[in-house]
Amino acid sequence: MIRAFLWERKSWILMFIFLQFFYLGIAFLDAAIPVASILYVSFLSSLFFLGFLFFRYQRETRFYKGLEEWSRNFTISGVPEPDSPFENILYTILTEQGQSLKEAASENRRRLDQEKDDLLAWIHEVKTPLTAMHLIMERMENDALKAPLKYEWLRIHLLLDQQLHQKRMDIMENDLYIERIDVEDLLYQEIKTLQSWCIQKGIGFDIDLASTEVLSDSKWLSFVFRQLLTNAVKYSEATDIEITGTAGDQMTLSIRDKGRGIEPQDLPRIFDKGFTSTVHHNHSASTGMGLYLTKVITDSLLIKIEVDSTPGEGSTFTLIFPDRNEIHQVMGM
Incomplete structure (x- = not known):
């Protein structure tokens, strides 16, 4: 702040130095004027000038230091009262702009909340005819027509489900309910949802879990399983997807497919929002949101997620669940 103050007043300082010289x-050129007296006057005036600069620095920087706080929170309440006409003009302008920005931010927040509520309501409304469509398809006798219809229905269902969870992400912490969960039951529920798609692609599941009970939130954990299983099915063809689990202080669960795999340069970015692939960039089935949402949810559930993949051989996603003590400490149970 001192450097900025001196630089702002450089013209006045240079003018003062110029006058002293x-x-x-003049004293050196005019013999009638004693040089010693001029030097004494210059010394005294320099002292007064330095004192004046110090006084003005203390007086003026209070206002501008307060402006630094204003830039962070858009409130003018912490800024000292202006001490000059120019500061008063600036104070008035900033007060009006700060109020305008807060009103605009509040209005934007209200609109975003309204749009989110409208979208959530729309998703719930759409689920009603989707459920009716599913019941109608179940009664169809033409299997050749039924299979592709169920596949397209499933795609719509999964996209709506992903959008629903994405919009609820900011209130996830308020929605968590930690309880004892049988992960095998959750896995079978999600596999059953994907059954028609798996039959169409000739995909089976090989499940071997050493332990099935964890402490977590069943709704959000189901979404994690849904995303990982959907990816495994999407990029596999006529193979079995292996689901294995280990017991211990920290249970692990791995989902291994034998699909196309992930390129090494893509692995560090697969959990980035909107990232699809550098090699299969034009793949229209990818949205770049599934694994991003999975990572956000697993972080909130204190679950570590690791990926191991070889191009052409498949991918393995491993979930490492927290131990019970960690869950109790963090969740306040």
């Missing part, structure tokens, strides 16, 4: 030059 000007007076001394």
